[in-house]
Amino acid sequence: MKFHRVLAVGAHTDDVELGCGGLLSRLHREGAALHVAVFSRAEQSLPDGAPVDELEKEFRASMAVLGCDDVYVGTVPVRNFDANRQHVLDELITLKRAFAPDLVLTMNSADTHQDHAVVHQESLRAFRGVSLLGYELPWNQRHSANDLFVELTEADLETKVAMLEAYRTQADLGRPYVRPDVIRAAAVFRGAQGRLPLAEMYEVIAEIWRA
């Protein structure tokens, strides 16, 4: 697969790293231009007393680990995406026009989180005519479609772990999914499923093979 311009979108800081951090590392290694956009800095997910822009800082530190300096952080309040649905759509259309991606990574059709569902739905609407994959956040899904397995190298997995280590606030809150052993377990599990040493798994929402 050769992609030149890849856009990854998520609802909140850390969604993108959790869902497709390994693939982003691989695409970066392979020379693709990356743009990462999240719509909320998730102020409500902070420990008491933390500065309101703490998660935005952690996200920017994580992107520095990846080597991506082309990022967007929006200001939609957590759990309020549905009231801002049209704003999310307008921003996605702006991103599509400005960045002209040949691949978009977005939230899964089976993700039950209210904000994630909005990003998924609006991605369907914004990115017609572009290949569109859905990354998984397994703790939010009642079912999963095992469409596409992306092989990761050990270095890709290490980059994913290092990106998530930037989220100290979430580790302090005891979120299991940012723990290195959980991230590695997911890569080993999806790898065994796809007959690969290490992998991430994706839903194929739409693919377009232009002539």
Next chain:
Amino acid sequence: MKFHRVLAVGAHTDDVELGCGGLLSRLHREGAALHVAVFSRAEQSLPDGAPVDELEKEFRASMAVLGCDDVYVGTVPVRNFDANRQHVLDELITLKRAFAPDLVLTMNSADTHQDHAVVHQESLRAFRGVSLLGYELPWNQRHSANDLFVELTEADLETKVAMLEAYRTQADLGRPYVRPDVIRAAAVFRGAQGRLPLAEMYEVIAEIWRA
């Protein structure tokens, strides 16, 4: 997308051309090695009095139009694939080992024809670890998943039409789906759906992106 070795499998002569003739033309243009395997020469689908190997001859003529000389024609009787399920699986495994494809095109999970269902099921079992797409034969499907749109050039469509013109026995029997206007209508319809001038549509059964 870059594929180097592409295997297309079908139950009967003419399945492969109808389902993925345009993509095969495109892949051939782009330099991929092709292997086309069908399991039955469909003697029961001939007009009265036709030689029993007539459809095999038409298939070979069709493959000559495509420019593919690497073909396999099996001898499973029409509508008897389920009694020969293990034979079909063994042959698919042999093909996989001999040809080492990086992409396999096979029958759709929604195809209700009894022989097609066998080829689909056994493909799932034989081609673990290889990217696997399902082509559509719309008159056999109660539903369809619009996963992947492959853009065709006008030349690809003309090659597909020409391949199917080799099946004079089927045209004589009045089968609508080998008619040039029906083949073109499908490409225009799937193209409009995928925001492309002309297209074929595929189910993504499994994709593997090796590192």
Next chain:
Amino acid sequence: MKFHRVLAVGAHTDDVELGCGGLLSRLHREGAALHVAVFSRAEQSLPDGAPVDELEKEFRASMAVLGCDDVYVGTVPVRNFDANRQHVLDELITLKRAFAPDLVLTMNSADTHQDHAVVHQESLRAFRGVSLLGYELPWNQRHSANDLFVELTEADLETKVAMLEAYRTQADLGRPYVRPDVIRAAAVFRGAQGRLPLAEMYEVIAEIWRA
């Protein structure tokens, strides 16, 4: 099938013609009373400088081609149907009581357009106890259920094409789906699938056969 009072509903002008123009032509020929309701005159889908009621005029011209003078045009803004969900439902309930349809044609459960999804959902709620079919707008669907094939005559298809020729603004904007060759291709494709010369395809949302 004998229906006496048929209500077709759509989000925007031209949805109904694209989805079920052929069936409406057939029902009109067969003597059914028709009512066509759309909720938005889609001002945002106009070329720059066009009068704001241009699409409403085109819709009325299209309905004149059909021979239906019983129409409703609402004023919900494009892409804002979800904020007006209850208004749409109330209007549908009013239509149901006033027109007493024995068949309702509405948007498909698989249509991903945000406004179309609202019309579909509210139709489910408004039309309990009435037969309800979903027409297809294929470029908005990730999958389709091929439940019901309606045979069209050549005259029905020509009426459908002529209705859509009333939408000069959309043709000028290069929308492929109003092109006569695309409309005909869809009818030929769905016809071949249903073993008919020409057809439209519908999702059966609910059917009621009263004693």
Next chain:
Amino acid sequence: MKFHRVLAVGAHTDDVELGCGGLLSRLHREGAALHVAVFSRAEQSLPDGAPVDELEKEFRASMAVLGCDDVYVGTVPVRNFDANRQHVLDELITLKRAFAPDLVLTMNSADTHQDHAVVHQESLRAFRGVSLLGYELPWNQRHSANDLFVELTEADLETKVAMLEAYRTQADLGRPYVRPDVIRAAAVFRGAQGRLPLAEMYEVIAEIWRA
């Protein structure tokens, strides 16, 4: 709905009455020609010591209650339909040609009984181009699609109960589903669901509305 020639098929004696006895009564009242075909006289479902043709006699008595004298009883052994799949298909094709139905009632796509699944699958293959409904046998289904509700009159329900009272062997074996109160409960339940006093519920497998 107007149907003139209706074919009902089932795996075993009593399947058809249980699944669509009420609709058959209604169609008979409305003047349709009926043909009822079952593929097995279910010798293994008899009490010890009963004559091997007892269920066939009960079936014929049941059909006499309905007023249908155009029946077919096959000899496929219970739970052995898959080994006789091609025979079932051939018989269905013969029935289609001989009777030329405009509506076929068959087993549901969600029925998990091994013999029922064969009759369903082969019906899909045999009856392309004909409207095809799936009746429910709820104790065999893990899920159900509530597509179509057929209103029954009190007389239709009484005919259904009377048909099933012909199956004294099954009542003696304590099968709950032939009990009048269970049959009535199903009609009341499906009626309340469809906003009708009494109903049967059907899956729409395929509908064709010919011009």
Next chain:
Amino acid sequence: MKFHRVLAVGAHTDDVELGCGGLLSRLHREGAALHVAVFSRAEQSLPDGAPVDELEKEFRASMAVLGCDDVYVGTVPVRNFDANRQHVLDELITLKRAFAPDLVLTMNSADTHQDHAVVHQESLRAFRGVSLLGYELPWNQRHSANDLFVELTEADLETKVAMLEAYRTQADLGRPYVRPDVIRAAAVFRGAQGRLPLAEMYEVIAEIWRA
């Protein structure tokens, strides 16, 4: 099954009794602590002239029949739950923390009523990590998953009927689903399906078996 603390949630007064009144009776008999929460007293569903709190009174009378005095009645307007989505979620999270249920009964994923869909979606989000079952309101569902059958005793069914007899306003409005014969028919139908004398049927949304 042993549950100690069971929370049942519904959109409107009478939803919970209709969907899971029999299971609540059984759990109460077996000694579980029950909490029942509904978000709307459904003022718009009253006959003209009835006091605005009439349905709340009927709900409380129904709960007295059950023997549950731990109830919550919210004030969300009927058909306006989507505008109050976040409020519903916040209340569910409060209930979860205060009551600490080991089983939650909520609305089904297939329920098409706009308010019911909100309660279902927000339950998914609020009750991660707790066993969660969806009860059925069959007249609102296009399909059903027959996952779990709960056997009821005759006494449980009588309690369910008696609870619903408290809703005199709904009986006066002619709602069929509060009629004793309809409630009994549902229990007999689901019982026959589950090979039980009387039953309620549930969707398994999520189950957690803690060590």
Next chain:
Amino acid sequence: MKFHRVLAVGAHTDDVELGCGGLLSRLHREGAALHVAVFSRAEQSLPDGAPVDELEKEFRASMAVLGCDDVYVGTVPVRNFDANRQHVLDELITLKRAFAPDLVLTMNSADTHQDHAVVHQESLRAFRGVSLLGYELPWNQRHSANDLFVELTEADLETKVAMLEAYRTQADLGRPYVRPDVIRAAAVFRGAQGRLPLAEMYEVIAEIWRA
């Protein structure tokens, strides 16, 4: 959850351990009587030169680790289960009558392996009226339903690993899924998904809660 008699069935030796080894360990700890039945000793899955009963010996060693001495090993040839479908069903019915389980663990509805599909289908038919869960073999599934999460203790996971260490022939053949790190990764991944430290995940095929 309290179960007293639990039957686990699989197609081949090692299926049961891989799919539900942790839950069997937990149930054994909790005092349930266990019966484990597999239909094939999988002679074709052995390294060249291995004794034909080697996998049966490994299975019995594995069961000794679990502490279960009530086992059944059938003689159906690998990949030939469909020709022996009725035999599998008859054996399952015999097991049901002899062991009278209140819980059955069987293969998943989404498992694409030809033999596994037979065991799943026949389990549906044999175990009506009994609670039935489907365990996962992730490398055989195109999708998964995340219905039920079973918490495992560290000791349960260690027992599962130890059971699979009995399969030295499979480790020698390099099968990744018997590797301790892969087994642990699956338990950590499913645990994080279910908000538990360690877990196995199950499909709920049917549950019955008897009064």
